Amino acid sequence: MIEQLRRDCIRHLSPDGTLTETGKEIWNRLDRDRKKNFFQWMTLVRHFDRRMILLQRQGRIGTYAPLEGQEAAQVGSALALQRKDWIFPSYREHGVAMIAGMPLSQILLYWMGRVEGCKAPEGVRIFPPSVPIATQIPHAVGAAWGFKLKKEDGVAVAYFGDGATSEGDFHEACNFAGVFQVPVILFCQNNGYAISVPFSRQSASKTVAEKAKSYDFPGIRVDGNDVLAVYDVMLQAIERARARKGPTLIEAVTYRKGPHTTADDATRYRPQAEVNEWVHQKDPLLRYTRLLKNEGLLTGKEEKEWEQTCKEKLDLAIIEAEKFPPAPPEHLFAHVYGNLPSNERKQRQELVQKRDRV
Amino acid sequence: MKEITMVQAICDGLRLALESDSRVLILGEDVGKNGGVFRATDGLWEKFGDERVIDTPLAESGIVGTSIGLTVNGFRPIAEVQFMGFIYPAVEQIVSHAARLRTRTQGAYPASLVVRIPYGGGIRAPELHCDSTESLFVHVPGLKVVTPSTPREAKGLLLAAVQDPDPVLFLEPMQLYRSIKEEVPEGWFEIPIGQARKVLDGEDITLISWGTMVPVAEKAAREWEKKGVFCDLIDLRSLSPLDEETIIASAKKTGRVVIVHEAPRTLGLGAELTALINEHAFLYLEAPVARVTGYDVPVPMFALEDDFRPDVQRVSESIRQVVSF
Numbered sequence: 001m002i003e004q005l006r007r008d009c010i011r012h013l014s015p016d017g018t019l020t021e022t023g024k025e026i027w028n029r030l031d032r033d034r035k036k037n038f039f040q041w042m043t044l045v046r047h048f049d050r051r052m053i054l055l056q057r058q059g060r061i062g063t064y065a066p067l068e069g070q071e072a073a074q075v076g077s078a079l080a081l082q083r084k085d086w087i088f089p090s091y092r093e094h095g096v097a098m099i100a101g102m103p104l105s106q107i108l109l110y111w112m113g114r115v116e117g118c119k120a121p122e123g124v125r126i127f128p129p130s131v132p133i134a135t136q137i138p139h140a141v142g143a144a145w146g147f148k149l150k151k152e153d154g155v156a157v158a159y160f161g162d163g164a165t166s167e168g169d170f171h172e173a174c175n176f177a178g179v180f181q182v183p184v185i186l187f188c189q190n191n192g193y194a195i196s197v198p199f200s201r202q203s204a205s206k207t208v209a210e211k212a213k214s215y216d217f218p219g220i221r222v223d224g225n226d227v228l229a230v231y232d233v234m235l236q237a238i239e240r241a242r243a244r245k246g247p248t249l250i251e252a253v254t255y256r257k258g259p260h261t262t263a264d265d266a267t268r269y270r271p272q273a274e275v276n277e278w279v280h281q282k283d284p285l286l287r288y289t290r291l292l293k294n295e296g297l298l299t300g301k302e303e304k305e306w307e308q309t310c311k312e313k314l315d316l317a318i319i320e321a322e323k324f325p326p327a328p329p330e331h332l333f334a335h336v337y338g339n340l341p342s343n344e345r346k347q348r349q350e351l352v353q354k355r356d357r358v
Numbered sequence: 359m360k361e362i363t364m365v366q367a368i369c370d371g372l373r374l375a376l377e378s379d380s381r382v383l384i385l386g387e388d389v390g391k392n393g394g395v396f397r398a399t400d401g402l403w404e405k406f407g408d409e410r411v412i413d414t415p416l417a418e419s420g421i422v423g424t425s426i427g428l429t430v431n432g433f434r435p436i437a438e439v440q441f442m443g444f445i446y447p448a449v450e451q452i453v454s455h456a457a458r459l460r461t462r463t464q465g466a467y468p469a470s471l472v473v474r475i476p477y478g479g480g481i482r483a484p485e486l487h488c489d490s491t492e493s494l495f496v497h498v499p500g501l502k503v504v505t506p507s508t509p510r511e512a513k514g515l516l517l518a519a520v521q522d523p524d525p526v527l528f529l530e531p532m533q534l535y536r537s538i539k540e541e542v543p544e545g546w547f548e549i550p551i552g553q554a555r556k557v558l559d560g561e562d563i564t565l566i567s568w569g570t571m572v573p574v575a576e577k578a579a580r581e582w583e584k585k586g587v588f589c590d591l592i593d594l595r596s597l598s599p600l601d602e603e604t605i606i607a608s609a610k611k612t613g614r615v616v617i618v619h620e621a622p623r624t625l626g627l628g629a630e631l632t633a634l635i636n637e638h639a640f641l642y643l644e645a646p647v648a649r650v651t652g653y654d655v656p657v658p659m660f661a662l663e664d665d666f667r668p669d670v671q672r673v674s675e676s677i678r679q680v681v682s683f
């Protein structure tokens with residue numbers, strides 16, 4: 001079913017909340033819980049994001065990378081995965097991390113500058129956010145390769161942005177994926193910009209998806225603000241990978257509504273009309289909420305109740321993160337080596353003595 | 359003269375370089391329309407256009423590699439790597455090519471380019487944005503490595519770097535971008551690469567530092583001044599080549615040396631300085647040379663960054679130990 005599509009973008013749910021013919025088929029295959037799940041997660045992710053921006057303004061967390069606008073791309077793709085699969089995110093995949101099983105308080109800790117927030121709970125197969133662009137993509141290929149060598153049916157996913165496709169690591173990873181035919185999904189959220197640089201300046205290719213052609217695996221372009229389309233495309237890519245048919249590159253076309261990070265001023269480089277269009281006409285959550293309401297699966301009251309639940313979950317997570325005991329200075333040495341060498345033990349001692357003098 | 363910040367001084371230096379030499383190009387991520395993530399290239403794209411102030415694709419190896427190619431075909435690129443923590447994709451180009459081209463072509467095609475790199479901690483930046491890996495590059499013959507600690511120094515050193523025939527890594531201490539204002543001469547002036555700066559003159563103990571740690575060392579020195587201990591504070595400015603004369607003369611004069619750097623201790627530049635002092639001033643020393651440095655751990659996320667980086671207290675304590683040795 002997955003074909004090499006060039007510039008057309010798969011979409012099953014229009015911005016006005018109506019389904020296409022294929023959309024209806026997909027919709028009818030989904031159970032009620034799943035249908036509600038998309039809404040619940042996207043709402044939680046959005047509330048999380050907005051709250052993080054407030055916390056940043058209040059000085060309670062550091063610089064933060066917002067994702068509003070990219071909820072469908074993250075939720076739709078992550079919900080298609082299973083616990084056995086491996087995830088290698090960048091720094092903007094808070095939604096993916098939550099769905100993978102990363103506690104909200106851990107994600108918060110990370111943005112509070114605490115390395116403890118990098119650690120996933122037992123059994124949650126997600127790497128810490130990868131800050132150097134594109135460097136996580138080869139990891140995903142390696143993890144997928146591991147599944148293949150062990151003859152297991154897990155898949156690995158790398159999440160990255162459009163800017164990442166310019167780095168050598170992206171191309172090396174694609175090449176390995178193609179040569180070794182590993183069960184990897186290269187999931188690009190093309191949000192139009194790498195900080196200030198538009199995709200048209202990033203690449204002479206018109207799309208990210210078509211880059212897959214040179215590595216001889218499918219590249220699919222999907223409307224990243226259509227949660228159903230993202231989910232369906234991701235399911236197909238996963239199925240392909242589990243069936244040992246090799247890698248897939250997915251380009252989810254989306255938009256970050258806000259700045260690159262809380263330290264960025266996006267008005268310097270993005271036309272307001274463009275922002276308005278994405279914010280007001282193409283919003284992923286609004287689109288899906290319309291569908292749910294039209295289908296009689298969500299009432300205004302239920303919507304409000306769920307928003308309240310999200311708020312409570314976030315309140316709790318914030319309390320938990322903020323009361324997480326501060327790490328003592330010597331925590332710097334805590335996990336540098338399996339066994340701390342003696343010269344490092346001396347340095348740690350020096351640090352402890354300094355702390356005790358204060 | 360106007361009082362300006364370091365980031366403004368750098369921008370001013372870049373503007374002068376673009377104005378005075380049509381071969382000068384600026385290239386990097388977000389340096390054009392956005393004016394740089396720290397605004398170091400603010401207004402330059404508007405003034406000089408898209409062919410001279412160039413937003414590149416997101417690829418450090420590409421930025422430095424193409425800069426090398428540009429140098430041999432008529433241009434003088436000033437490349438920007440957005441943060442020192444992201445220079446690693448470009449290390450191949452810097453180490454295997456920029457540094458060696460002059461030797462390999464026996465002087466025919468030197469890579470005369472500048473790479474500007476914000477570095478160091480102190481601004482609560484996200485993970486991996488705070489590396490201070492200067493000694494990786496100081497270790498590589500063929501490269502020059504400089505770092506300013508004030509606005510005036512920044513402009514003068516930058517203009518010297520642009521004129522320099524060799525590849526120069528210009529490290530910009532992010533923490534000092536906006537923390538100090540200073541009068542900076544308006545026109546073109548250069549601070550020669552290879553010369554250290556005496557920040558304070560003293561007879562009792564030598565303090566050697568650079569970049570972000572200069573203000574920390576200076577505060578510690580001021581504290582000791584009140585107690586009658588006078589520091590000879592040297593801001594290296596040029597990490598490669600080193601101003602050996604100034605360093606050795608000061609060590610001979612005071613007989614006591616404390617080196618302060620942000621980078622981890624092992625094989626930090628402090629190790630080289632200590633060896634240098636031992637080789638040339640051993641018989642003058644009254645105490646072993648001391649180092650106040652980052653610890654030998656990965657640069658931490660910001661919650662522990664103040665514990666990792668040398669502070670006034672640690673420098674002061676080290677001065678006490680060396681003075682009372």
Ligand SMILES: Cc1ncc(C[n+]2csc(CCOP(=O)(O)OP(=O)(O)O)c2C)c(N)n1
Nearest residue numbers: 092131132133161162163164193194195444
């Ligand atoms: C190797 C590297 N170079 C530069 C940076 C600085 N930087 C952080 S995010 C970013 C843009 C990334 O754009 P994209 O890959 O499209 O992802 P997005 O941020 O849009 O999600 C840049 C240049 C970095 N983190 N790593």
